[in-house]
Amino acid sequence: MAYPYRHEKETLVLSECFGDPSARTVAGWKRVGGYQGIARALEIGREATIEDVKASGLRGRGGAGFPTGLKWSFMPKNSSRPHYLLCNADESEPGTFKDREIMRWTPHQLIEGCLVGSYAIGASHCYIYLRGEFFETTQVMARALEEAYAEGLVGKDILGSGVDIDITLHVGAGAYICGEETGLMNSLEGRRGEPRIKPPFPAAVGAFGMPSTINNVETLCATAHIARHGGEWYRQWGTDKSPGTKLFCVSGHVNKPGNYEFPLGFPMMELIDDVCGGMRDGRALKAVIPGGSSVPIMSADDCRACSLCYEGVEAAGSMLGCASVIVMDETTDIVKQVRRMAHFYAHESCGQCTPCREGTTWATRILQRIEDGRGTEDDLDTLVQISEQMTGTTICVLSDSLAMPIISSIEKFREDYLALIRRGERVGAA
Amino acid sequence: MSEIQFRNPGWAGNTGEFDLTEADVRGTDYVGETQLDGGHPSVSASLPYMLVEKNPEAPLFEGPYQERFEKIRSRYPTARAALLPALNLAQELRGHISPATMDEVAELLGLSNAYVRGVATFYTMYNKRPVGRFLIQVCTNISCNICGADEVLAAFLEHTGTEPGETSSDGNFTVVEAECLAACGFPTCVQINSRYFEDVSAADVPAVLERLKSES
Numbered sequence: 089m090a091y092p093y094r095h096e097k098e099t100l101v102l103s104e105c106f107g108d109p110s111a112r113t114v115a116g117w118k119r120v121g122g123y124q125g126i127a128r129a130l131e132i133g134r135e136a137t138i139e140d141v142k143a144s145g146l147r148g149r150g151g152a153g154f155p156t157g158l159k160w161s162f163m164p165k166n167s168s169r170p171h172y173l174l175c176n177a178d179e180s181e182p183g184t185f186k187d188r189e190i191m192r193w194t195p196h197q198l199i200e201g202c203l204v205g206s207y208a209i210g211a212s213h214c215y216i217y218l219r220g221e222f223f224e225t226t227q228v229m230a231r232a233l234e235e236a237y238a239e240g241l242v243g244k245d246i247l248g249s250g251v252d253i254d255i256t257l258h259v260g261a262g263a264y265i266c267g268e269e270t271g272l273m274n275s276l277e278g279r280r281g282e283p284r285i286k287p288p289f290p291a292a293v294g295a296f297g298m299p300s301t302i303n304n305v306e307t308l309c310a311t312a313h314i315a316r317h318g319g320e321w322y323r324q325w326g327t328d329k330s331p332g333t334k335l336f337c338v339s340g341h342v343n344k345p346g347n348y349e350f351p352l353g354f355p356m357m358e359l360i361d362d363v364c365g366g367m368r369d370g371r372a373l374k375a376v377i378p379g380g381s382s383v384p385i386m387s388a389d390d391c392r393a394c395s396l397c398y399e400g401v402e403a404a405g406s407m408l409g410c411a412s413v414i415v416m417d418e419t420t421d422i423v424k425q426v427r428r429m430a431h432f433y434a435h436e437s438c439g440q441c442t443p444c445r446e447g448t449t450w451a452t453r454i455l456q457r458i459e460d461g462r463g464t465e466d467d468l469d470t471l472v473q474i475s476e477q478m479t480g481t482t483i484c485v486l487s488d489s490l491a492m493p494i495i496s497s498i499e500k501f502r503e504d505y506l507a508l509i510r511r512g513e514r515v516g517a518a
Numbered sequence: 519m520s521e522i523q524f525r526n527p528g529w530a531g532n533t534g535e536f537d538l539t540e541a542d543v544r545g546t547d548y549v550g551e552t553q554l555d556g557g558h559p560s561v562s563a564s565l566p567y568m569l570v571e572k573n574p575e576a577p578l579f580e581g582p583y584q585e586r587f588e589k590i591r592s593r594y595p596t597a598r599a600a601l602l603p604a605l606n607l608a609q610e611l612r613g614h615i616s617p618a619t620m621d622e623v624a625e626l627l628g629l630s631n632a633y634v635r636g637v638a639t640f641y642t643m644y645n646k647r648p649v650g651r652f653l654i655q656v657c658t659n660i661s662c663n664i665c666g667a668d669e670v671l672a673a674f675l676e677h678t679g680t681e682p683g684e685t686s687s688d689g690n691f692t693v694v695e696a697e698c699l700a701a702c703g704f705p706t707c708v709q710i711n712s713r714y715f716e717d718v719s720a721a722d723v724p725a726v727l728e729r730l731k732s733e734s
Contacts, residue, residue, distance in 0.1 A: 425660055
């Protein structure tokens, strides 16, 4: 069920036990069918488990939407080198708060997902990379993992199968860029979290130089359910290109913000107007960022016919990302918010690539100047030009992630910028 | 609904749709006592490392902390990989990571001083300077910002009488602006040492500070 609000239309797969503290224990998780997924995976074998995940059509929930089964199949089959599964729990995309809920309410769901993933790719060790700020969440995960070891669910000879899988919690130290897969690997190895040039891809040379696969928390949790019920079962929800259910993190100016689980393809306006209780104080919708701050901003008109699946949001001119829906009403000052996002990316740039290191800071300064009423119309052209030079020119996509909100906001909310530049008038207060 | 002891701010969830206590939401009953020696090696790197009481002179590492450090090392194929957990452990004890602490950690792991300084300065959570007993990190990123995070930050600064990053004269509070804390549905989110305070508004700030004072 959703947390902290419920809605009758929800489809509960991952979030069934949100808000139920009794589901945190091994016994509580088993009561709702937990650990049957790994048991079935061990029974049907590695290849069949990967085939199940392929058949389910599950796409990575960390933002990129890459098919999970396909990713798993890239791992070498007959290698004597150690393989690693890395779970990306470094949730820090602005607007996203689903992984924290999964881990604090259902830690065993993630542990089971890590077991299924590790078994499928032949990994004997899985590292869960948690963001450093998640002290409370980490404590819940730690207690659950100790419990799972004590019950023989993790460690040597899991469930009496002869398979050994260790899981280790690894805590980060505050860097957004460590959510990028190769940045995470460097950070895990005790280095600065700077992304690596690909190729080589992680399946060939990953963590500690060994074949590695990295999956998001929500992805791994979904694989636990797919392993239990089979791939076709998962396809009963969602669309052909976006099967399954997804947690939608709704934040901003709605009456009931929170996490809600729906099949992919759910209409955006129904999510905002019905499920989330409509706009705060009955105000009008101005803009939505549908996938965390790194995707293009949508105007209210773009949202009308948008359905929340990978292809649906793309058709509406943006990206689903990790389905973090940030809702903004008519009082929102778009220029201020884009400047705040730019400040974030400038702060989090690792500094390796010049277009990102210089571009994010330069863009922030220009946006601040406009916000302070000292901008010119030429500044808008400069911003677009910088943004274009920040797209596709760097090792990772952090600079692209700032370019998209800048370009889309100038395109769709040019009047807001011009009001500040020409008349010194702010549009909105929030 | 049970009687709400401490209404929001504190934790989201008392919306009337769940019957939960603060311990239920935070999971503190389930977690129980944490062990200084790190408990099971799989979780040794994950204990709280923002304590109220700090000792900048504490040794690296002795007694249960030494045990914990050894358990952490046993989980990685390289010595270098224990660097972040070792720095976390040093910060838990000392409250901040000084250049001298970086050098000590470098020696422990057989890494060069320059390398460890490069890594330690990359990450935001290592306090390069001493902070107050309570480090108050106010998220002002987009989801919190559109719901009034700037006012919450201003209220914390006003009521503690500090500038951003400065420690109050009684040594209790340091207030800083933070990037997204991944609690976007519960604006404004404020992290205070190891705890998240959710749904904090500017009007709630005096009550939050009172609560901290009563706990210290």
